[in-house]
Amino acid sequence: MMLDNLRGMAVFASVVGHGSFSGAARQLGITTSAVSQQIRSLEKDLGVVLLHRSTRKLSLTEAGASFYESAKDVVTAADQGRIKVNQLRDELAGSLRIATTPELGVNHILPALSTWMSAHDDLSIYFLADNHYIDMIDERADIAIRMSPQIKDSSVATYPLAEVKQMLVASPHYLRQHEKITKPKDLANHQLISIDLMKDPNTLDFSSIETGKKNRVKITSRIQTNNVFLATTLAKEGHGLVRVMSLDVQKELASGELVEVIPEYSLPHFVLYAVTLDREQQPAKITRCLEVLKKHFHAAA
Amino acid sequence: MMLDNLRGMAVFASVVGHGSFSGAARQLGITTSAVSQQIRSLEKDLGVVLLHRSTRKLSLTEAGASFYESAKDVVTAADQGRIKVNQLRDELAGSLRIATTPELGVNHILPALSTWMSAHDDLSIYFLADNHYIDMIDERADIAIRMSPQIKDSSVATYPLAEVKQMLVASPHYLRQHEKITKPKDLANHQLISIDLMKDPNTLDFSSIETGKKNRVKITSRIQTNNVFLATTLAKEGHGLVRVMSLDVQKELASGELVEVIPEYSLPHFVLYAVTLDREQQPAKITRCLEVLKKHFHAAA
DNA sequence: TACCATTACGTTAACCGTAAATATG
DNA sequence: CATATTTACGGTTAACGTAATGGTA
Numbered sequence: 062m063m064l065d066n067l068r069g070m071a072v073f074a075s076v077v078g079h080g081s082f083s084g085a086a087r088q089l090g091i092t093t094s095a096v097s098q099q100i101r102s103l104e105k106d107l108g109v110v111l112l113h114r115s116t117r118k119l120s121l122t123e124a125g126a127s128f129y130e131s132a133k134d135v136v137t138a139a140d141q142g143r144i145k146v147n148q149l150r151d152e153l154a155g156s157l158r159i160a161t162t163p164e165l166g167v168n169h170i171l172p173a174l175s176t177w178m179s180a181h182d183d184l185s186i187y188f189l190a191d192n193h194y195i196d197m198i199d200e201r202a203d204i205a206i207r208m209s210p211q212i213k214d215s216s217v218a219t220y221p222l223a224e225v226k227q228m229l230v231a232s233p234h235y236l237r238q239h240e241k242i243t244k245p246k247d248l249a250n251h252q253l254i255s256i257d258l259m260k261d262p263n264t265l266d267f268s269s270i271e272t273g274k275k276n277r278v279k280i281t282s283r284i285q286t287n288n289v290f291l292a293t294t295l296a297k298e299g300h301g302l303v304r305v306m307s308l309d310v311q312k313e314l315a316s317g318e319l320v321e322v323i324p325e326y327s328l329p330h331f332v333l334y335a336v337t338l339d340r341e342q343q344p345a346k347i348t349r350c351l352e353v354l355k356k357h358f359h360a361a362a
Numbered sequence: 363m364m365l366d367n368l369r370g371m372a373v374f375a376s377v378v379g380h381g382s383f384s385g386a387a388r389q390l391g392i393t394t395s396a397v398s399q400q401i402r403s404l405e406k407d408l409g410v411v412l413l414h415r416s417t418r419k420l421s422l423t424e425a426g427a428s429f430y431e432s433a434k435d436v437v438t439a440a441d442q443g444r445i446k447v448n449q450l451r452d453e454l455a456g457s458l459r460i461a462t463t464p465e466l467g468v469n470h471i472l473p474a475l476s477t478w479m480s481a482h483d484d485l486s487i488y489f490l491a492d493n494h495y496i497d498m499i500d501e502r503a504d505i506a507i508r509m510s511p512q513i514k515d516s517s518v519a520t521y522p523l524a525e526v527k528q529m530l531v532a533s534p535h536y537l538r539q540h541e542k543i544t545k546p547k548d549l550a551n552h553q554l555i556s557i558d559l560m561k562d563p564n565t566l567d568f569s570s571i572e573t574g575k576k577n578r579v580k581i582t583s584r585i586q587t588n589n590v591f592l593a594t595t596l597a598k599e600g601h602g603l604v605r606v607m608s609l610d611v612q613k614e615l616a617s618g619e620l621v622e623v624i625p626e627y628s629l630p631h632f633v634l635y636a637v638t639l640d641r642e643q644q645p646a647k648i649t650r651c652l653e654v655l656k657k658h659f660h661a662a663a
Numbered sequence: 664t665a666c667c668a669t670t671a672c673g674t675t676a677a678c679c680g681t682a683a684a685t686a687t688g
Numbered sequence: 689c690a691t692a693t694t695t696a697c698g699g700t701t702a703a704c705g706t707a708a709t710g711g712t713a
Contacts, residue, residue, distance in 0.1 A: 063441070068365050071365050072365070082692070083692060093692075093693065093694090094682095095678070095680075097693060102677095107444070107447050109450070109451045109644075109645060110639075110640050110644070115686075115692090115693090116686050120502065130443070130446075131446065132439075134443075138432045138436040143364065143432075145432065146410055147408075199421070216711090342405060383668060394667075395669080395670085399669090399703075418666085418667070
């Protein structure tokens with residue numbers, strides 16, 4: 062494969078298409094001098110005369126006529142490529158792959174994107190819902206939703222969507238039935254339903270909102286699960302306390318099915334991030350999706 | 363139509379084809395640095411990321427995958443074009459158009475090329491046999507055979523094939539029946555069969571071979587034609603003298619059907635030329651054909 | 664560590680425009 | 689004479705290589 066004179070081929074195609082050097086020059090936005098030089102260089106390179114020229118008319122040689130077919134193809138393919146890329150860049154079409162956990166997906170991402178998705182039905186959205194870590198490149202994910210204290214991976218671009226409180230919640234019924242909790246120490250006598258998706262599921266690092274004093278409490282769990290929905294359901298039914306992200310229990314808190322335990326002490330905050338592989342040069346569908354997500358979570362906050 | 367970054371497209375195609383920048387660099391004979399810069403420039407130009415790269419593997423974006431299809435087409439078309447031109451340049455194939463007069467064609471060009479033609483049956487030869495002047499460009503003639511004292515057209519390349527004597531011939535029978543001819547003046551009492559393809563068909567400019575002295579003689583013609591073959595046939599049948607090119611009566615002179623009249627005086631020489639539109643960068647079939655013609659006529663001389 | 668991609672920077676060469684010359688109808 | 693192509697020349701910029709840097713297995 063050669064890199065030589067691709068430019069010359071495009072110039073040649075234009076010359077033949079227009080039937081004149083000056084016509085081609087006008088189209089290409091260069092001078093006839095440049096056109097002439099390109100053609101000369103091309104002919105020298107190919108070792109063959111492509112077109113006989115008098116000042117008034119051009120005539121293709123046999124080699125020129127044959128070469129023109131390919132030169133046309135080169136230009137056509139190049140134009141095609143640019144057109145297709147422009148469409149993918151500017152239009153909300155093609156595919157958009159979003160990686161998230163099933164819980165976040167169902168409870169927040171899907172609600173956030175629902176109306177936007179139905180407004181753009183040329184866009185096919187694929188939700189990669191999985192609890193274990195996925196490689197964005199391998200899975201060709203355009204956007205990943207991640208929750209963590211901070212993102213360490215420097216090779217990705219991060220867009221914070223929401224600050225997420227961790228909180229300890231329980232059903233009002235459970236709290237009535239059990240010993241009152243006014244400080245972290247009181248938790249020793251309570252049931253913690255642990256979700257082992259989090260690390261150190263049984264360690265709670267409280268800080269007093271008033272004094273900022275830190276308090277580490279370890280609790281044993283009789284009930285464990287790897288599913289947030291299951292855990293909150295258990296809590297609603299009065300089986301114990303559960304540590305959850307505020308986002309995951311917004312409804313339950315609003316309806317009073319669950320209430321926060323010792324709100325005077327806070328657990329470490331998490332940040333919900335959207336992550337992309339690149340910060341710039343993104344197709345419109347990606348940047349627009351990020352905007353929709355940001356707007357949704359900022360409105361909710 | 364754009365001229366931008368065609369080179370970058372070819373580089374991109376090579377990168378994707380190889381799955382690595384360094385592989386592409388090796389194939390293209392440039393450094394990975396150059397490859398990286400080309401891809402970057404292309405991405406910036408397109409406003410979109412084409413491939414995600416970690417140092418160990420590459421992964422196409424959606425836009426990149428789409429663009430690759432076209433980039434491949436660009437390279438394929440460019441290669442195709444070069445291949446076809448190389449074939450037309452180096453192989454004796456395709457078409458070869460030779461312009462000549464019917465007489466020269468039948469009597470000399472065809473015999474000169476006959477064996478060469480049958481040795482290359484991929485070559486289709488077209489004889490443009492016509493007595494009036496033809497425009498080589500309009501008729502797409504690769505080679506024209508022309509006979510004249512000299513070629514004035516400076517835009518063509520000329521290859522002298524043979525110096526052609528004009529001579530006055532007659533049948534031995536005619537000469538026996540008529541008054542003897544020893545000097546130009548004696549022609550006044552003879553019949554000249556004139557061929558009006560030549561200009562001044564009735565004017566004969568003799569020069570004495572011995573003294574170089576010039577002698578202009580005008581003769582009236584009772585018999586005229588525009589066809590050399592017809593004229594020589596008439597001469598063979600004893601109808602008169604005829605002024606012909608030596609080339610046109612070689613056989614008859616050898617067999618004794620015709621003999622030269624007053625060989626002590628010569629008529630102006632002509633030169634048989636092959637003419638092409640360009641001197642350099644000619645396809646092999648043209649240069650080879652010229653070689654065959656030159657060899658043929660030089661051997662005959 | 665070994666291989667790969669990126670980046671900054673200086674160099675080279677391709678590319679182009681101006682302008683004058685040449686050719687054509 | 690008007691229009692079109694060629695060519696020489698000089699300037700601009702794109703393209704490249706070197707070498708140093710950062711990542712990844």
